[in-house]
Amino acid sequence: MKYCFLAFLFIVLSCTQRKNGSVDTSQQAIQKVIVMQPLGSFKIEQSQKVFAAIKTINPKVVLRPNIPFPENSYYKPRNRYRADSIIKSLKNNIGKDSVIVGLSNSDISTTKNEIKDWGVMGLGYKPGKACVVSDFRLSVTNKNQQFYKLVLHELGHTAGLPHCKIKTCLMRDAEGGNPLDQEKSFCKDCKSFLKNKGWQLI
Numbered sequence: 733m734k735y736c737f738l739a740f741l742f743i744v745l746s747c748t749q750r751k752n753g754s755v756d757t758s759q760q761a762i763q764k765v766i767v768m769q770p771l772g773s774f775k776i777e778q779s780q781k782v783f784a785a786i787k788t789i790n791p792k793v794v795l796r797p798n799i800p801f802p803e804n805s806y807y808k809p810r811n812r813y814r815a816d817s818i819i820k821s822l823k824n825n826i827g828k829d830s831v832i833v834g835l836s837n838s839d840i841s842t843t844k845n846e847i848k849d850w851g852v853m854g855l856g857y858k859p860g861k862a863c864v865v866s867d868f869r870l871s872v873t874n875k876n877q878q879f880y881k882l883v884l885h886e887l888g889h890t891a892g893l894p895h896c897k898i899k900t901c902l903m904r905d906a907e908g909g910n911p912l913d914q915e916k917s918f919c920k921d922c923k924s925f926l927k928n929k930g931w932q933l934i
């Protein structure tokens with residue numbers, strides 16, 4: 733009888749352990765596939781550079797060939813493209829486990845409070861499946877580095893991150909300026925948020 737009881741106890745324990753183990757694996761987040769979509773005449777050399785940089789934090793990244801800007805996104809009065817129309821169109825071009833980032837050399841804009849057409853460096857759903865970035869407002873000297881930071885910022889929004897108060901964090905609000913050179917990396921909290929979403933950040 734005593735043996736029976738011990739054997740029973742052992743079985744219960746081993747089941748519990750296996751259960752705990754399987755819970756851990758199912759909670760392990762898997763990062764979405766990042767689809768990079770150059771728009772219009774976006775320079776191929778530039779998209780390859782940012783593609784290689786993104787690959788270091790997510791090997792599941794795809795660089796698509798250039799496509800024209802969505803037809804309804806052109807805003808003639810200011811000769812620029814509506815970021816909100818672009819992301820609305822892009823989000824329909826990917827699978828459910830992907831997130832897409834549009835790359836633009838042209839200026840992009842959105843509506844901000846009372847301002848109907850406000851120029852921006854980037855725009856992304858929070859959380860969401862699509863974002864768009866433009867290098868038009870970036871400094872000429874270190875454009876590639878700033879552009880990479882900008883892509884990470886918008887992808888951070890799509891992963892669900894809001895703006896961050898820490899001045900050196902990549903999720904800082906640009907507030908109409910360009911603070912990218914002061915931004916160093918994701919802060920501790922933003923980093924751990926993204927790591928929980930499967931981002932391979934060091």
Ligand SMILES: [Zn+2]
Nearest residue numbers: 885889895905
């Ligand atoms: Zn932002």
Ligand SMILES: [Zn+2]
Nearest residue numbers: 896901919922
């Ligand atoms: Zn932060």
